[in-house]
Amino acid sequence: MPPSALVLATVNSPALPAFLLCSTLLVIKMYAVAVITGQLRLRKKAFANPEDALRHGGPQFCRSDPDVERCLRAHRNDMETIYPFLFLGLVYCFLGPAPTAAWAHFLLVLAGRLLHTVAYLGKLRAPTRSLAYIVAQLPCASMALQILWEAARHL
Numbered sequence: 508m509p510p511s512a513l514v515l516a517t518v519n520s521p522a523l524p525a526f527l528l529c530s531t532l533l534v535i536k537m538y539a540v541a542v543i544t545g546q547l548r549l550r551k552k553a554f555a556n557p558e559d560a561l562r563h564g565g566p567q568f569c570r571s572d573p574d575v576e577r578c579l580r581a582h583r584n585d586m587e588t589i590y591p592f593l594f595l596g597l598v599y600c601f602l603g604p605a606p607t608a609a610w611a612h613f614l615l616v617l618a619g620r621l622l623h624t625v626a627y628l629g630k631l632r633a634p635t636r637s638l639a640y641i642v643a644q645l646p647c648a649s650m651a652l653q654i655l656w657e658a659a660r661h662l
């Protein structure tokens with residue numbers, strides 16, 4: 508059997524499997540937030556669209572709810588942070604980072620973003636959510652700087 512594209516890519520970028528693992532877990536985490544949002548809408552009868560409200564009791568249920576809004580904010584913050592990570596982490600893999608440094612970057616992003624979601628949805632006391640945000644953003648800033656540096660060196 509010929510080697511898979513992933514095996515070939517890993518030869519040039521040993522950090523790639525670690526990135527794929529952490530980034531895919533974060534994408535699944537985002538799906539989980541979406542599922543929780545949908546379940547909350549049903550439980551609290553707070554629908555975004557009139558047709559959904561009509562199906563579940565009447566037009567009065569086309570309304571907002573603080574807990575649903577909280578889920579939406581958590582999801583939006585994921586989009587503001589995890590999407591850039593998907594780009595930065597992938598490019599960073601091809602800079603040839605030391606495996607331990609790469610793992611440290613990716614695990615900090617993963618742990619920080621998991622904690623951010625738990626803190627946001629669980630309404631944990633401030634500044635837990637902000638600290639989690641910083642834990643995940645610092646390695647992203649580090650990767651962004653390393654990419655800029657390498658790109659500038661090769662102009």
Ligand SMILES: N[C@@H](CCC(=O)N[C@@H](CS)C(=O)NCC(=O)O)C(=O)O
Pocket residue numbers: 580581583584587636637640
């Ligand atoms: N768009 C964000 C930018 C800053 C940010 O991401 N802050 C983190 C740590 S305080 C956060 O969890 N913000 C809450 C949110 O985005 O809903 C905001 O409006 O707060």
